[in-house]
Amino acid sequence: MSADLRHIDTWLFDLDNTLYPAESGFMAKMVVRMTDFVEKVTGLPRDEAFRLQKAYLAEHGLTLKGMMLNHGVDPAEFHAIFHDLSLEALAHEPQLLAALERLPGRRLIFTNADDVHAERVLERLGLSHLFDDVFHIGSANYEPKPSPEAFALMSAAHSINPAVTAFFEDAERNLAPAAELGMTTVLVGAHAAGSTAQFVHHRTETLAPFLAGAQIREAA
Template identity: 70%
Template sequence: MSPDLSHIDTWLFDLDNTLYPEESGFMRQVESRMTAFVMKVTGLERDAAFALQKKYLAEHGLTLGGLMRHHGVEPADFHALFHDLSLDALAHDPELLVALARLPGRRLIFTNADDFHAERVLNHLGLTHLFDEVFHIHSFGFAPKPDPLGFLRMIEGHGLDPAATAFFEDSERNLKPAHDLGMTTVLVGPRASASEAPFVHHRTAHLTPFLNHARLRETA
């Protein structure tokens, strides 16, 4: 059945592993550099640094949150790690461009990354012109998804009506606050079909066909 999104006029998208497939492997580059940075900051061996990285992610929503709180890391130093990553793994997808362009209303990015990374990836994918704004980690004052405060700041900052907003994410846990606020939630990626979370309304392995088959509101 076609997903009914005819009540939606605001389209909210996570960036990494959502607007490009997880299978690209791009985020493995990000994760590897992050682990190396944790090793440098803490003096831990790689396995222990990786475990701490994941612990901070679970506890703070971001590895950066733990590094800031417990090690005095400056956000700018952390984000600079990823500003020269090769984007060769990310392929331009003309079909996705068409699918996004048919969505009526506003399209926004909601990412835990910084503005430089988001703009760089969107430009490489050829998607920049399709989005009205990027709500990034600095925009919501380092209250990262899934912190409800970040969602509230995003809603207030853009005057969103949660009941008319669809949120697309590859991270299941990031969809819960969106659901609790009244948004329609869509889990994207290879693990989506296995999700049984009651706060996930729709699940799809691939974003483009889901958007192409969705029922949208009619425009004049």
């Protein structure tokens, strides 16, 4: 059955591995560069640098946060490592564009990435014109999802009414605070079907078919 989203007028989307499939391998290339950076800053052997990177991700929701707190890393220096990353793995998806176009109300990006990365990816995907704004990690004072503070800052910046907001994410734990606020949550990705979390309201392997088939509010 199609999802009943007729009450939604604010559409909130994560960026990486949500607006494009994880299978593209693009995020994997980002992880390689993150490991390079952690290895360089800490002087650790690569395998230990990788473990530390993942430990910071698990603890703080973002590798950068751990690097800032424990190693005094400048976030601008960290984000710069992604700004020349090839976007070749990302492709236009006409079905996704059409599915997003039909959504009534506002469309927003809520990402732990920075503004430059978000702009590059959206432009490459051909989706920039469909979004009203990007709430990036700098907008959140480097407080990443799933921190309640990040959600509070984003909600205040865009006058979010959770009751009429749907949040789409590939990271299950990032949906928990959204559901607690009263948002409708949608887990995206090949792993979504296996989720049993009560705070996940809808699950889909890929975004476009889910949006295309959802029941939405008719235009006034």
